[in-house]
Amino acid sequence: MQIDILTLFPEMISGVFNSSILKKAHEKGKYQYNLVNFRDYTTNKHQKVDDYPYGGGAGMVLTPQPVFDAVESVTRQNSTKPRIVLMCPQGEPYSQSKAEDLAKEEHLIIICGHYEGYDERIREHLVTDEISIGDYVLTGGELGAMVVVDSVVRLLPDVLGNESSAPEDSFSTGLLEHPQYTRPADFRGMKVPDILLSGDHAKIAAWRKKESLRRTYQRRSDLLEQFDLTEEDQRMLEDIKREP
Structure with a gap:
């Protein structure tokens, strides 16, 4: 370019x-x-x-x-x-x-x-x-x-070191990005969610999707009006809305 x-x-x-x-x-x-x-x-x-x-x-x-x-x-x-x-x-x-x-x-x-x-x-x-x-x-x-x-x-091919970095950024999917954590797992008593340490990739992916929906709903609900929600997304979002 x-x-x-x-x-x-x-x-x-x-x-x-x-x-x-x-x-x-x-x-x-x-x-x-x-x-x-x-x-x-x-x-x-x-x-x-x-x-x-x-x-x-x-x-x-x-x-x-x-x-x-x-x-x-x-x-x-x-x-x-x-x-x-x-x-x-x-x-x-x-x-x-x-x-x-x-x-x-x-x-x-x-x-x-x-x-x-x-x-x-x-x-x-x-x-x-x-x-x-x-x-x-x-x-x-x-x-x-x-x-x-x-x-x-940053969207051009091979610019970012990790090929999945750009597609997973906030707004690239239409939603805000899910929370991120790194080492240590316990910092001053503040712990990383157990599911991220489980090694169960399917459950981790589901957690990340729900947290992405939660963050978008709480911070930029206007984005959801333009986002094509799947049935599973809708179910997750309804669960989030019912939370206290």
């Missing part, structure tokens, strides 16, 4: 790409990235990439020319048709299913905005996707772009 990020502040992003899983995945050749400062593409003699909005109002708006030219430049360097993602508070709320969708692509271009917003022609005629990582205000799209890249890259 090739990932190009258009940003006015590439220094905000480089540290994240040189750490942890993103660094290891890049070293293994699972993806390539390019941080593009679209200010380098402006034709404005003062190197400006923004201007006052037509009709008046507060703030500055990113002009279309440098963004269009930057996207066209990186697109010419790749033979595949890219998905062009606009980080935008008006965009689709980001989700695990969206990450899984983007992880199927060969080329992503992510545009990070600043200031008051984008010229509408960028939104209408250039991008394929608009994404928001939440209903709150950030200084720019870089933080959102890093979230998107991290969530996508």
Whole structure:
């Protein structure tokens, strides 16, 4: 996968790409990235990439020319048709299913905005996707772009050491993840559930499923509205609801 990020502040992003899983995945050749400062593409003699909005109002708006030219430049360097993602508070709320969708692509271009917003022609005629990582205000799209890249890259084949890690993460199944424990079995009197020490894999799997349902019901019950419950899931959930 090739990932190009258009940003006015590439220094905000480089540290994240040189750490942890993103660094290891890049070293293994699972993806390539390019941080593009679209200010380098402006034709404005003062190197400006923004201007006052037509009709008046507060703030500055990113002009279309440098963004269009930057996207066209990186697109010419790749033979595949890219998905062009606009980080935008008006965009689709980001989700695990969206990450899984983007992880199927060969080329992503992510545009990070600043200031008051984008010229509408960028939104209408250039991008394929608009994404928001939440209903709150950030200084720019870089933080959102890093979230998107991290969530996508970890889904690429052979990026994670354990092949079952990504599918078992919270939200990957549609539910929150079950509780996890490790050694020691007894820490200051706080003990690991006996069933996890039993060696009975079928019972452990059933316990984990029920605890995943319990945690989702208690913390994010809205997720259950979209989850396709089996008859066994429904029985477990009814048991949970009857508990004091």
